[in-house]
Amino acid sequence: MPILNNLMQQLVNGLALGGIYALIALGYTMVYGIIGMINFAYGEIFMFGAYAGLVLALTNYVNVYTALLGATLITMILGVVIERVAYKPIRRSSRLSALISAIGVSIFLSSFMVRVKGPNTRGFPTLFENRIFEIGNFQITIYQIVIIGVAGLMMLGLHLFVTYTKMGRAMRACAQDKDAASLMGVNIDRVISVTFAIGSGLAGTAGVLAGIYFNAVQPYMGLLAGLKAFAAAVLGGIGSIPGAMIGGIVIGLTEILGITVNLSEYKDAFAFAILILVLLFKPSGIMGRKANKKV
Amino acid sequence: MKKLLDNWLVQFLLFLCVLGLTAFITDAIGDVLPPYLLMIGLFIGINLIMALGLNLITGVTGQLSLGHAAFMSIGAYASAIATVNYHVPFLGGVLIGGLVACLFGIVIGFPTLRLTGDYLAIATLGFAEIVRVQFTNMKITNGAIGFLGIQGSTTFPIVMTIAVITIILMVWLENSRNGRAMLAIREDEIASSAVGINTTLYKIQAFAIGAFCAGVGGALFAHTTTFIQPTDFGFMKSVDILSIVVLGGLGSIPGTVIGAIVLTAAPEILRPLANYRMMVYGVLLVIIMIFRPYGLLGGVNLRKAVRRAFMLTKKKQAGREE
Numbered sequence: 001m002p003i004l005n006n007l008m009q010q011l012v013n014g015l016a017l018g019g020i021y022a023l024i025a026l027g028y029t030m031v032y033g034i035i036g037m038i039n040f041a042y043g044e045i046f047m048f049g050a051y052a053g054l055v056l057a058l059t060n061y062v063n064v065y066t067a068l069l070g071a072t073l074i075t076m077i078l079g080v081v082i083e084r085v086a087y088k089p090i091r092r093s094s095r096l097s098a099l100i101s102a103i104g105v106s107i108f109l110s111s112f113m114v115r116v117k118g119p120n121t122r123g124f125p126t127l128f129e130n131r132i133f134e135i136g137n138f139q140i141t142i143y144q145i146v147i148i149g150v151a152g153l154m155m156l157g158l159h160l161f162v163t164y165t166k167m168g169r170a171m172r173a174c175a176q177d178k179d180a181a182s183l184m185g186v187n188i189d190r191v192i193s194v195t196f197a198i199g200s201g202l203a204g205t206a207g208v209l210a211g212i213y214f215n216a217v218q219p220y221m222g223l224l225a226g227l228k229a230f231a232a233a234v235l236g237g238i239g240s241i242p243g244a245m246i247g248g249i250v251i252g253l254t255e256i257l258g259i260t261v262n263l264s265e266y267k268d269a270f271a272f273a274i275l276i277l278v279l280l281f282k283p284s285g286i287m288g289r290k291a292n293k294k295v
Numbered sequence: 296m297k298k299l300l301d302n303w304l305v306q307f308l309l310f311l312c313v314l315g316l317t318a319f320i321t322d323a324i325g326d327v328l329p330p331y332l333l334m335i336g337l338f339i340g341i342n343l344i345m346a347l348g349l350n351l352i353t354g355v356t357g358q359l360s361l362g363h364a365a366f367m368s369i370g371a372y373a374s375a376i377a378t379v380n381y382h383v384p385f386l387g388g389v390l391i392g393g394l395v396a397c398l399f400g401i402v403i404g405f406p407t408l409r410l411t412g413d414y415l416a417i418a419t420l421g422f423a424e425i426v427r428v429q430f431t432n433m434k435i436t437n438g439a440i441g442f443l444g445i446q447g448s449t450t451f452p453i454v455m456t457i458a459v460i461t462i463i464l465m466v467w468l469e470n471s472r473n474g475r476a477m478l479a480i481r482e483d484e485i486a487s488s489a490v491g492i493n494t495t496l497y498k499i500q501a502f503a504i505g506a507f508c509a510g511v512g513g514a515l516f517a518h519t520t521t522f523i524q525p526t527d528f529g530f531m532k533s534v535d536i537l538s539i540v541v542l543g544g545l546g547s548i549p550g551t552v553i554g555a556i557v558l559t560a561a562p563e564i565l566r567p568l569a570n571y572r573m574m575v576y577g578v579l580l581v582i583i584m585i586f587r588p589y590g591l592l593g594g595v596n597l598r599k600a601v602r603r604a605f606m607l608t609k610k611k612q613a614g615r616e617e
Contacts (some may be wrong), residue, residue, distance in 0.1 A: 032413075090585055100580055101543075104580025105577065108574050108577030179514065227420065265432045283409060
């Protein structure tokens with residue numbers, strides 16, 4: 001059954017790609033859920049994470065775990081700093097001005113990286129040897145296992161954090177009603193900082209994983225990845241954490257499917273075509289709740 | 296005087312006078328200015344035309360669109376194909392570019408305008424990406440290599456005259472019944488549909504007119520650079536136009552004019568900074584948003600401000616005379 005095997009193979013490829021998108025999408029969806037803004041700089045944070053991982057990996061003492069952890073920490077700090085400098089002063093004004101501010105940040109970050117590291121695509125040093133496992137008739141590389149594993153673990157960790165910790169409860173309260181949460185003694189500023197830290201950390205991790213997987217890092221890689229991840233977040237229903245995971249995997253799978261059926265020139269369009277189709281039939285995304293609007 | 300101005304014939308004649316004057320003045324300016332400054336002025340005009348279109352969609356009607364570059368690219372390619380392959384005269388090509396973009400605006404508008412807020416934003420963004428990928432893979436557009444051999448027919452007076460026409464039509468539209476309906480939709484869609492405004496109709500109208508402006512801008516752009524490729528019309532182009540509208544002040548036509556001037560000239564003025572240019576540009580966007588969150592002219596009613604300043608000087612004079 002060559003078709004079935006091929007399908008399984010593409011499923012694995014799609015899952016690995018989707019895991020990366022899902023990690024970035026989680027950042028979009030969490031921030032949106034809490035302060036209702038689209039943080040367009042996430043794509044650039046993802047790029048920053050990839051470069052942080054690259055720089056760490058180039059020092060000889062570092063293995064893959066420390067590179068991942070280091071990049072995650074750096075992007076977490078970056079995310080909090082961005083929030084403090086560029087978003088906090090305009091939290092009370094219109095959402096569009098926050099959007100433009102985010103775009104300003106992302107232009108700054110990508111041109112900063114061009115200045116520091118040059119505009120060329122760089123390869124990623126091998127942190128561990130790639131091996132190929134044959135399961136039945138399809139293959140899975142160790143890179144794919146690591147990506148799916150790390151992405152899965154992070155999502156599980158995030159789920160546990162949001163469901164069972166005090167901070168997680170505070171985040172959910174803020175998502176429902178910021179003012180009411182603040183009256184109940186929740187420190188809104190801290191919740192927002194933590195949200196940005198977690199979201200950026202996830203994007204940074206995704207950056208390192210993407211760097212390893214594609215063996216390519218460049219200053220503008222964040223743009224399209226960020227857009228697709230945003231599409232994933234909206235597809236799943238923006239503001240919903242499980243939605244972002246599902247959306248990311250759906251986008252990853254459709255992209256791989258596009259390549260499989262020999263339309264790889266159109267692969268960037270596939271994700272968006274699926275997105276528009278889903279939105280037409282379910283305007284608030286797969287897992288999104290329909291908001292009741294009142295006058 | 297007021298009664299005279301209400302007469303449509305007088306208005307029309309005034310309109311023609313303004314156009315003639317613009318063409319005359321810009322023609323004179325075009326002879327004096329060095330080519331580099333003239334080029335910047337030309338791009339200010341093109342960006343202004345497109346930004347006015349987006350201002351109608353996002354600023355006046357309140358529908359966030361992140362895909363304006365798609366309409367620009369459709370206009371650019373349509374006009375380029377018309378003038379190069381079918382030898383249509385330049386202004387005809389511009390009109391064709393606008394009309395084709397407008398048609399796409401209507402076709403895309405019908406299904407997507409059911410969506411609201413960020414869902415609409417991402418749908419328009421997705422549409423723009425699909426259009427870009429499509430142009431990359433089409434034969435007639437010469438794919439990723441780009442469309443070559445377009446004549447550089449765009450001149451400064453032509454761009455400025457079209458920009459002035461756009462400004463006048465936009466002011467006129469905003470003060471019309473349709474414009475008021477669009478403003479009502481921005482303020483509250485449910486309330487405006489409750490008082491009998493056909494929200495879908497007016498949203499599509501705004502979308503179609505906005506797309507037309509973008510198409511005209513794209514056509515002028517194609518005939519300025521003489522070479523277009525799909526990467527010219529990526530997401531960042533949509534963002535550039537949106538930044539002009541938001542930075543100038545949403546819904547404010549004078550604001551859009553100032554936004555177009557500032558944001559088109561800024562990267563050129565910052566050119567001496569060489570490699571730091573785009574970094575400074577990014578920081579500039581953030582700083583302006585922090586200090587003027589509603590845009591440079593957001594919340595400023597220019598007509599009232601001018602009248603107030605005028606009244607103040609009058610009062611002062613009156614006080615002195617006493």
